[in-house]
Amino acid sequence: MFDFIAAMSQCRAMTTIFRHGLRRGFLGALCLLLVARAHAQDAPKVSIIRDAEIEQLLRDYTAPIFKAAGIHSGAAKIIIVGDKSFNAFVADGQKIFINTGALVEAKTPNEIIGVLAHEAGHIAGGHLVRGRQELARATILSIAGMLASAGALYAATTSGAAGRRQGNLGVDSAGMAGIMLGPQEAVKRSLLSYQRSEEQAADRAAVKFLTATHQSAKGMLTVFERFANEAMFKSQTIDPYLLSHPLPTERISNLEAAAKDSPYFDAVDSPALQARHDLMRAKLVGFMGDAGDAARRYMSDNSIAGHYARAIADNKAGRLEQALAGADALIKVQPKNPYFWELKGQFLLEAARAEEAIAPLRKAAALAPAAAPIKALLGHALVATENPAYTDEAIRVLYNATQRDEDSPEAWEYLSMAYYRKGDEAKAQLAAAEGLFVAGKYVEARTQATRAKAKFREASQGWLRADDILNYRPPGSTDE
Template sequence: MTWRRITGLVCATSFAIASLVGPAFAQAKRSGPSLIRDAEIESLMRLYTKPIFQAAGLNPGSVHVYLINDPRINAFVAGGQRIFINTGLLTQAKTPNEVIGVLAHETGHISGGHLARMQNEIDRKSTIAIIGMLLGAAAVAGGAVAGEGELAQAGGGIMMGAQGLTQRLVLSYARAMEASADQAAIKFLTATGQSGKGMLTLFQKLATQSMASLRDVSPYVMSHPMPLDRIRNLEVEAKASKYFDTPDKPEIMMRHKLMQAKLVGFLQPMQTVFQRYPTSDTSLPGRYARAIAMFRSGDTRNAVKVIDTLIRDLPSDPYFHELKGQALLEGGQPAQAVAPLRQTIKMLPNSGLIRIMLAQALLGTENRANAQAALSELRLARKTEDDTPALYQLMAMAYGQIGDIPRADLATAEAAYYRGDKKLAEEKAKVAMRTLKRGSPDWLRANDILNFVNRE
């Protein structure tokens, strides 16, 4: 009886210790972080990361970068080869090199297999905790039985000490991994002819911000190296590279500024946009941000006028044409949005996101012929966006407009499945299977959805 109570206590404590790294990710999944999809920013992230991934020996097509709508400066690796980067880092980074340095650091975690190794380390360290908890629990039980309060209290101290020791050992390992990722980042940047100055500058900024809050914190309870130690080590490594003073190329710097203008235009209130980019600012980024703020506020007419000046001054930029199409589409003019979006597709034929927007514009015309054209665009978009719910929602609309109800039901089931609505996915998959030809590719797809839903 006593032994069962002791082992129950040990299991509960070891679970708490083993969860040191996990909860943040689990909480993010439960609360549903706001992920942003944007063809322009995703293209820029691919441009930044491709040489870094290659230098790290990773397949660029297998590592994905996701954008989180969060104003704080942060980036992290989770779920295998997935890098998550906050909008705050992108908007506050003064140069592309600062962003690239952070991405190189996160790549260091992936190439080093740090997530898997951390879990193994936690599992191994938890053994220490289990032993400590067993000894402590036994002392508590023995002291209680013998009526010796001091012995029982000592047992409690052993348990607490074991837990604290384990936590410190795990955090020590985490600090070592961060230092390892810093070194790997410098290696990747040097191999690709890029500077580590941006990474150093950004970390110096973060160190300055955190100095006050870390003044009385023990370095042994931190998951990252102490800021000053980290900066000193990183500075030595970065300055040793012959590329330390290599600046960002002007064209990349312009794309960086346009990306920042887009994020501010879409994410900030109109007043903030015009404060940061006043009408006196006639630069491309300034006009870009203001045009976005205008059409978001309902002023499509003036927004399009500004966008036309952007296209006139830099006709080779496909994202100005995309923005014109988006402004017209969201301004209730889908027919007028088709032409600029088609122009964008000519310039970016592999962009599934833009094909989805073009399909939305075509469907907005409520023309049967355009519905067929929309289906063609969506089938092409599925090559890169096969898990995007909006794609299947638009497919359902397109099939509905041409009167193909069975495939509309199938597309609705697929959209529901990728949204996580298992009930609707199951319901629509069953309806589709009753009307589709048994054994046909579409019937088999509906059957797959049904099986997936029931299996999960």
């Protein structure tokens, strides 16, 4: 399983829970929820990124695609993975995982929309049946960890460094689980052949969805051409039957023909959508890149995106006053942008100025009332003041955040703290159990649920939820 407790203990030593500290500047709005470590010591670390601005943009990208594909937007979920490689995949039926590397490197919205349309093709085509039993009730972090471990194993079976560098679209749980569980060569080849047919079907479906929504497939074609130009695709020694995707030349040829048949091939993204895309890229570079990344990309860029990246870079470098001045300048240009207010609140919270962070975070929450990550950050600030006068507001805000998004360990953690301050131990322990459960730490979750259940009236809502946690066992678990 995953070493959640060790990661959480390390993070709690910092000013803000579930982040890597001020010097690395990676918290708050763009929050590293935890680092999941798989069974193998050399398995890759997996981070799930939560950010209200980016999540909303991706929802806006997928809404028309999902409608065209017949996918219920409320049931599908997009998860952002903190990985610099250009990759996206589907797992657990309707969860699309997309790497930050893809979001940063895609220069236009149309490129990412094409990627998401391809993944929607997997969902609409029901391509995950083989992996559903293994992942049907797994948490998001568990899924990401499992796929990361499987990806490492798969890379070892392909041709050396070329395989390890490979960027893919549509690598789903079915193929990866098959590789982990079926090492025989015949089984592996059969699964990968099955995946290749799925990839081609997803490509065709993506073009269909894009055409139906009056969008171009040019961005999708650009992405696959990028893959084709990478060194690992130029190797003549790779066995095509060991590839889970169609050979690049074949794939591009088929996709190009279908894309150019669309009457919308030359359609372009709106300036407003491109501006939001540019802000997303700047934000990710500012938070996730090193100092050199922001300097190389944005130091002489006078656009709003350039100012965004530099304000974040200033905060990471410890230049708080410059960072706050940058946030204020952004707010002056776009006073109704909730994410600029959120950024200012985040900077203040990171600087242990929680009381000052409350006002801008309240403003951000008012401008984006459905944004659960912003509410979680506001709740964090309210709790961090240690002022009892804010306890009721903290409970109200954090409870709302957990009802909108139950997959936020941070929101559950601070809700637990707020309940303890209120003297409500039953709800505090249940919230702690919920946070541990969401993080996939089921043994610790049951410990907290046992304590909570004993304090609730039998058959009450809290008692029943604690009982659910106590009775849950992850697939394949031998834990009693």
